[in-house]
Amino acid sequence: MSERLHFEDFTLGRVFDCGTYAVTKEEIFEFAREFDPQPHHLDEEAAKHSMLKGLSASGWHVCAIAMRMLADGILNKAVGLGGVGSREARWMKPVRPGDTLRMEAEVMEARPSASKPVGFVTFDCRVFNQTEQVAMISMTPIIGRRA
Amino acid sequence: MSWWEDIEIGARRELGIYTFTEEEIIRFARKYDPQIFHLDPEAAKQTMFGGLIASGWHTAAIWMKLAIESRKKETAAGNPLQRAGVSPGFSDLKWLKPVRPGMTLTFTNEVANKVELKSRPDMGLVESRNEARDQNGEVVFSFIGKGFVQRRPKED
Numbered sequence: 001m002s003e004r005l006h007f008e009d010f011t012l013g014r015v016f017d018c019g020t021y022a023v024t025k026e027e028i029f030e031f032a033r034e035f036d037p038q039p040h041h042l043d044e045e046a047a048k049h050s051m052l053k054g055l056s057a058s059g060w061h062v063c064a065i066a067m068r069m070l071a072d073g074i075l076n077k078a079v080g081l082g083g084v085g086s087r088e089a090r091w092m093k094p095v096r097p098g099d100t101l102r103m104e105a106e107v108m109e110a111r112p113s114a115s116k117p118v119g120f121v122t123f124d125c126r127v128f129n130q131t132e133q134v135a136m137i138s139m140t141p142i143i144g145r146r147a
Numbered sequence: 148m149s150w151w152e153d154i155e156i157g158a159r160r161e162l163g164i165y166t167f168t169e170e171e172i173i174r175f176a177r178k179y180d181p182q183i184f185h186l187d188p189e190a191a192k193q194t195m196f197g198g199l200i201a202s203g204w205h206t207a208a209i210w211m212k213l214a215i216e217s218r219k220k221e222t223a224a225g226n227p228l229q230r231a232g233v234s235p236g237f238s239d240l241k242w243l244k245p246v247r248p249g250m251t252l253t254f255t256n257e258v259a260n261k262v263e264l265k266s267r268p269d270m271g272l273v274e275s276r277n278e279a280r281d282q283n284g285e286v287v288f289s290f291i292g293k294g295f296v297q298r299r300p301k302e303d
Contacts, residue, residue, distance in 0.1 A: 035208040037215055040233075051233050051295075059234060060211050064179035064204045071181055080182055081195055083203055085241040086290075091234065 005078035006146040007119035010107045018073030018103040021065050025097035031061040056094035066125050066137045069103040079144030086138050093134040103127050117145045150299040151271035162254040163213035167201050169248035175205040200245040206288050213254045240290035252279040270295045
């Protein structure tokens with residue numbers, strides 16, 4: 001196995017490319033049916049008349065997709081030890097069926113734990129569709145320090 | 148239906164209770180959060196969590212599920228429904244304690260703040276404090292939610 005990323009590798013301002021994620025209509029429906037059954041996520045006709053003017057993914061679905069990209073892009077290549085939370089999320093534009101999202105995660109803060117061999121790394125996760133930014137989700141995972 | 152003007156700061160409601168199962172914790176994690184302590188009950192024992200725990204975003208998604216169910220129940224009971232629209236996001240989301248299979252959480256919502264919007268005079272913002280507590284009453288999850296609600300039309 002290649003050398004894993006440790007807390008020390010997450011220097012301020014470093015930007016990680018977290019790959020892409022294709023969002024299908026079926027997946028938007030599937031998530032919405034289980035967790036967010038509102039007409040603008042489930043019903044194409046009703047969605048046309050909603051504030052977002054068309055079918056869109058649940059904002060929590062966008063957070064879950066960002067988590068998947070953070071896990072694949074960073075945490076499963078690092079010594080990831082869970083997360084403490086999200087300071088802020090902004091759902092800026094609707095995520096539509098057929099969108100291919102990409103994400104970049106920038107290190108905004110890196111704070112070592114005073115008592116344990118770990119650190120807290122806060123990323124701004126910026127999610128884009130084909131043309132523009134659609135969301136910003138802050139995430140603070142715990143990452144192991146180099147021995 | 149009720150308007151932004153009718154919402155009272157401090158109004159509190161219980162959204163519902165939910166028991167997490169091992170099967171659904173793993174199913175959510177396979178799709179959205181494939182880290183070993185969310186995926187594999189045996190391997191998770193060797194991690195700092197000492198066992199399988201739910202993805203924090205799974206807990207958040209369950210909050211959304213219960214918020215929608217609660218809204219439907221209130222409508223069915225004939226209570227005035229807020230003219231709620233979309234949400235611009237949230238802040239201060241915290242996963243304070245691990246959520247394990249078999250745990251039952253109680254989710255609550257309390258109106259924390261109301262903000263007028265200069266850019267959208269027909270809408271107001273409502274900020275709410277949301278929490279999930281475990282069987283011992285300890286907070287395991289919290290965040291400040293934000294939602295746009297329609298304002299009462301001005302009478303000409």
